[in-house]
Amino acid sequence: MKKSLLSLSLALISVVAFSQASVGIGLKAGANFANADVTDVNTDGVTSYHVGAYGLIKLTNIGIQPELLFSKQGASASGDDLDLSYVNIPVMLKFYLPAGVNLQAGPQFGMLTSAKDGDGDDIKDSFKNSDLSAALGAGWDAPFGLQFNARYIIGLSDINDNPFGTEYKNKTFQLSIGYTFFKLGK
Template sequence: MNKLRILGAALLVMIASQSFGQAQFALGVKGGLNFAKFDANDAGGSIKNKTGFHGGAFALIKLTKIGIQPELIYSQQGSKLKLNGQDLESNFSYVNIPVMLKFYLIAGLNLQVGPQFGFLAGAKSDGYDVAAQQFYKDRDVKSLYKKSDVTVGLGAGWDLPFGLTVDARYNLGLSKIDDDAAAAAAKNQVFQLSLGYKLIKFGK
């Protein structure tokens, strides 16, 4: 019995050693374009994408075919809206913390899924002032919106040689971003294209 236990323990050590021998830890930076808009049930106009950028840092813990990649990202979001012939724009900025689970296929190609927790850093918007009966531009509206946001990220990526990474990700808002119960149930929708580079890398 003792010999069986010793043999079993030795096998577990060998498997663990082989797995960790193929593990990778990396730290890097990434950035790219955002194509963002609000998903609103009743916006009263035509909603269009707004182009912005995102940038920040990531860490990757990869074990064989599965990786976990937490990130810290500054993200320009918002939306465009055409209302009564007027082109209006909302410029929001978030500090986002995605935690992506990466499933590796072949040659560095991977599929990604995971939650993202966002914190509102700033919010300015064009709109219509009912009391003054006129449109306004670039008004600070941060106090009207929730300070946090929850989304789910879905995407695909490619870990290239020499530390380069390419990602395409769609972040679908799960929570309403405004505090006004009477307002349209607006949620964030953001499509991202990213280019990254692993500054520090250990393992395969």
């Protein structure tokens, strides 16, 4: 295992050193404005947060940015809040325009870590353990290591674990700021 990791690291460093590629690692955090599409139920949004790490592999004007995020999501219906916590893994394809401005799109895979109702009761068994979403957004990678992003994440899978219940799909608008603290290449 150690030899494989070392070999992969050396190969990545070689590719970066002899090409127009760059590799970066950073941390990010921001606000979530979450809601849900629920069959026959009107819901209100909730405001929460996300925090995590990202890697960025950039080749001239195309980049791939996988992330590992802890994300608080949910919705409110009839004054009762639903608090969902996820570990999300978005894999964003970034198309760079001039000056670091970029358009982003990609899938997001989520793993439910907790679900609580407005009284704080555990209702995790009422939801599926995974969530599949599509993410679309735009951002700016500043030349001094900062990233600013805005994304809309559209739930593709029904996360309600009751086959006879209403359909429940997450949707979240995110604003985030990140900082690339390690960068190798251009």
